[in-house]
Amino acid sequence: MPLLTQLQTAGLRATPKRIAIGGLLFDGVDRHVTADDVADMARKAGIKVSLATVYNTLNQFVAAGILKRIILDTDRTYFDTNVSDHHHLFYETSGDLLDVPGDSLRIEGLPAAPEGARVRAVEVVIRMSGTPVSIGSTAG
Amino acid sequence: MPLLTQLQTAGLRATPKRIAIGGLLFDGVDRHVTADDVADMARKAGIKVSLATVYNTLNQFVAAGILKRIILDTDRTYFDTNVSDHHHLFYETSGDLLDVPGDSLRIEGLPAAPEGARVRAVEVVIRMSGTPVSIGSTAG
DNA sequence: AATTATTTTAGAACAATTCTACACTGGGCT
């Protein structure tokens, strides 16, 4: 679904900053970014945008359901362009985050939700040490 | 294992504050606490301890392996007296955290760790809405 | 007792995020 449609569906006006930031994020590739990453991406792309607007826009995208907030680290919030149910491989030293497709893991024995409560999400985080893909290998 | 033994094993001197804070935490009940919770518990128990010491002590306990750090929320770090492999039921509105025994969940289809990387932990968080146990029910 | 190492602490510093309060835009209306 094109960004403009998604914004409209979510009741967000298609403003220049939203289109610019959305364009950086929703290019078909699944991304895991921090607000700072987005600010850097914008700067490199020649988009002038304040950090406050980056935060506002990311939060609006989350509220609109076109971005997902991922919490893995106390001092860094990740935003995930993959809003489907899925899990994560987290490389703690580098901060790299990789998707694990939701249907590639099977979780058995989930407790039943008690009365008055609902399961909103089941999230699996595989915390890794070491490096995600051999960085700095001979094939460079 | 008694606290004194654990501290010694971890190379931590059995100082008054460590004994006091450890005594509050390791009483046989599994607890999920924040630094602020611990400061409050200490105050109520008549233990005079600075917040800096609470943080120092909790971090030392984590480094010593007798406490586990749990990250579920950007602005609140939980410390868990249950250091075994297990999972969590997190009630987002109240902040309540309940243990799910590690062997009550079965996770199938875990990807193999790539070369140069190791799986440090597999953590499942079941995010719940609603209330953990009917609080404010007629039976009060 | 003197010396040295460790612990404890108050308060400053830090950093990610949010808030505030004002300036700017842009589309609807005349």
Next chain:
DNA sequence: AGCCCAGTGTAGAATTGTTCTAAAATAATT
């Protein structure tokens, strides 16, 4: 075109959990 106004964008201040600093207190060692 010119006005209006709700919505948008922003700088900079505020917030807040945590860490750092640097000094005081305490404990161990000689």
